Amino acid sequence: MRQNTELKTTFFITAVAVSARLGFVLKEAKNISLEAMNAKALVARAGENVRTFKPITDYMVELANDTIRLVDDINREALGISKASLIALRGNEAVNHFNGAKQKAGNAIYRDSFEPALRSAEKDLHSYQQNLLRNVRRLNELLEEIESRMLAANVVTSTSRLEAATVSKLYRANFEAIVAKFEQAAKNIRAIVRECRKVLNSK
Amino acid sequence: MQTVKLFECATHEWIVFGRDPDKGEKIVDTNQYLIKTAREAVLLDPGGIELFSSMLASVVHYLPVEQITHLFASHQDPDIISSLGLWDKTLPHATLHAPWIWEGFLRHYGCNNITYKPIADEGGTFKMDGIELDFIPAHYMHSSGNFSVYDPVSKILFSGDVGGGLNGADDPLFVEDFDKHIKQIKTFHQRWMPSERAKQAWLNRVRKLDIDLLCPQHGAIYQGKDIERFLDWLEDLEVGTALRLS
Numbered sequence: 001m002r003q004n005t006e007l008k009t010t011f012f013i014t015a016v017a018v019s020a021r022l023g024f025v026l027k028e029a030k031n032i033s034l035e036a037m038n039a040k041a042l043v044a045r046a047g048e049n050v051r052t053f054k055p056i057t058d059y060m061v062e063l064a065n066d067t068i069r070l071v072d073d074i075n076r077e078a079l080g081i082s083k084a085s086l087i088a089l090r091g092n093e094a095v096n097h098f099n100g101a102k103q104k105a106g107n108a109i110y111r112d113s114f115e116p117a118l119r120s121a122e123k124d125l126h127s128y129q130q131n132l133l134r135n136v137r138r139l140n141e142l143l144e145e146i147e148s149r150m151l152a153a154n155v156v157t158s159t160s161r162l163e164a165a166t167v168s169k170l171y172r173a174n175f176e177a178i179v180a181k182f183e184q185a186a187k188n189i190r191a192i193v194r195e196c197r198k199v200l201n202s203k
Numbered sequence: 204m205q206t207v208k209l210f211e212c213a214t215h216e217w218i219v220f221g222r223d224p225d226k227g228e229k230i231v232d233t234n235q236y237l238i239k240t241a242r243e244a245v246l247l248d249p250g251g252i253e254l255f256s257s258m259l260a261s262v263v264h265y266l267p268v269e270q271i272t273h274l275f276a277s278h279q280d281p282d283i284i285s286s287l288g289l290w291d292k293t294l295p296h297a298t299l300h301a302p303w304i305w306e307g308f309l310r311h312y313g314c315n316n317i318t319y320k321p322i323a324d325e326g327g328t329f330k331m332d333g334i335e336l337d338f339i340p341a342h343y344m345h346s347s348g349n350f351s352v353y354d355p356v357s358k359i360l361f362s363g364d365v366g367g368g369l370n371g372a373d374d375p376l377f378v379e380d381f382d383k384h385i386k387q388i389k390t391f392h393q394r395w396m397p398s399e400r401a402k403q404a405w406l407n408r409v410r411k412l413d414i415d416l417l418c419p420q421h422g423a424i425y426q427g428k429d430i431e432r433f434l435d436w437l438e439d440l441e442v443g444t445a446l447r448l449s
C-alpha cells in the first residue's frame with residue numbers, strides 16, 4: 001500500500017523514495033565488506049590450503065567498494081532528479097497559468113501580446129522535461145550497473161561454495177558461513193535495486 | 204474580473220482590477236491598479252499567483268503586455284506579489300520597485316529577469332514617461348517595510364492594506380455606506396496594523412495630501428467626504444490589539 005502511494009506521486013518524491021532505499025543497499029554493501037574482512041583474516045590464518053580463496057575475498061572487497069561508490073553516484077543523481085523534477089513542475093505550472101490567461105482573455109484587443117511569453121514558457125518546459133528524462137536515464141543506468149554486479153556476485157558465490165567444500169574441515173563451516181552471508185547480502189541488494197527501478201519507472 | 208477606469212487625463216489613466224470571480228473561496232480578494240501613460244505602465248501590487256491568469260487576461264484589454272515597464276510592490280505579502288515569478292517570465296525587461304528590506308525575500312518568488320529597484324526607507328519620487336508618483340513611507344502599516352503611492356495629478360492615494368478589509372467577492376468596489384463599510388474593516392485594522400506610532404506617522408503624512416480617491420489593496424475605494432471620515436476613524440481606532448493577549 002505504502003509503495004503504491006509512492007509510485008503514483010510525482011518524480012521529485014520518487015527520487016526521494018529511491019534515495020531512502022539506497023540506505024539499505026549501503027548497509028548491505030558494508031556487510032559484504034565486513035564479511036570480506038572476516039574471510040581475509042580466515043585466509044591468513046588457514047594459510048596455504050585455502051589459498052584459492054584469496055582472489056574471492058579480494059573480489060568481495062572490490063564489489064563492496066564499487067557498490068558504495070555507485071550508491072554515492074545514485075544519491076547524487078537522485079538529488080538531480082528531485083531538482084529537475086521541481087523545475088519541470090514549476091515550468092508546467094507557468095504554462096498552465098499562461099494558457100489560463102489566454103482562455104480568459106477572450107477577445108481582448110491585445111490578447112496576442114503575451115504569446116511570446118507563453119511560447120518561451122513552453123520551450124523552457126520542454127527543455128526541463130528533457131533534462132529530467134536524461135537524469136532518469138542516468139539513474140536507471142546506475143541502478144542497472146549495481147544489479148549486474150550483483151548477478152556477477154552470484155557466479156562468484158557458486159565458485160566460492162565449491163572452494164569452501166574443498167578446504168579442511170577445520171575451516172569449512174566458517175567459509176561456508178561467509179559465503180552464505182555474502183550471497184544473502186548480494187541477494188538483498190538486488191531486491192532493493194529492483195524495487196528502486198520499479199519505483200523509478202512507474203510514473 | 205471587474206475593471207473600472209478611475210481617472211483619465213492627457214498624460215495618464217488609472218484602472219482598478221478586482222473581485223476576480225475565478226479565485227478560490229478561501230483566497231483573500233485584492234485590488235490591483237494599473238497606471239498607464241502613452242508608452243509605459245506600472246502595475247501597483249500585481250497580486251497573488253492564483254490571480255495571475257485573470258490579471259494578465261484583464262490588462263490585455265487595455266494595453267499590450269510589454270507596455271508594462273514597471274511593477275510596484277507595497278510590501279512582501281503573497282497577496283501583493285506572489286505572482287512575481289510569472290511576471291518575471293512575462294515582462295523580463297520590467298523593473299520592480301519595492302521596499303529595500305524585502306529584496307532577499309521577494310526573490311524567493313522568482314525574480315531572475317526583472318530588475319529589482321529597492322525603495323529607500325524615506326520613499327521618493329518615481330518618474331515614468333512624463334508622470335511623477337510619490338512613494339510615501341507607510342512602514343508598519345502593516346508591514347515593516349511598506350509604502351503608499353500618491354499621484355498629485357489624479358489626486359489618487361494608493362494606500363495598500365490601509366483602508367482595506369477582508370471583504371466578500373461581491374462587495375461594491377466603492378464605499379457606498381460608510382457606517383456599514385467601516386464595521387467590516389475594523390478587525391482588519393485592529394489586528395493587522397501593529398503600531399499606534401506608525402499609524403500616527405502615516406496619518407500625519409497622508410493628511411498633508413490633497414486626495415480625491417483613497418484606493419486600498421483590499422475592499423472598497425473611498426471618495427469625497429468618506430476619505431476624511433476614514434482617516435478620523437483610523438486615528439481614533441486602537442490598533443495592535445493582539446498585544447492585549449500578552
Ligand SMILES: [Fe+2]
Pocket residue numbers: 278280345346364
Ligand atoms: Fe499585507
Ligand SMILES: [Fe+2]
Pocket residue numbers: 280282283363364420421
Ligand atoms: Fe493585502
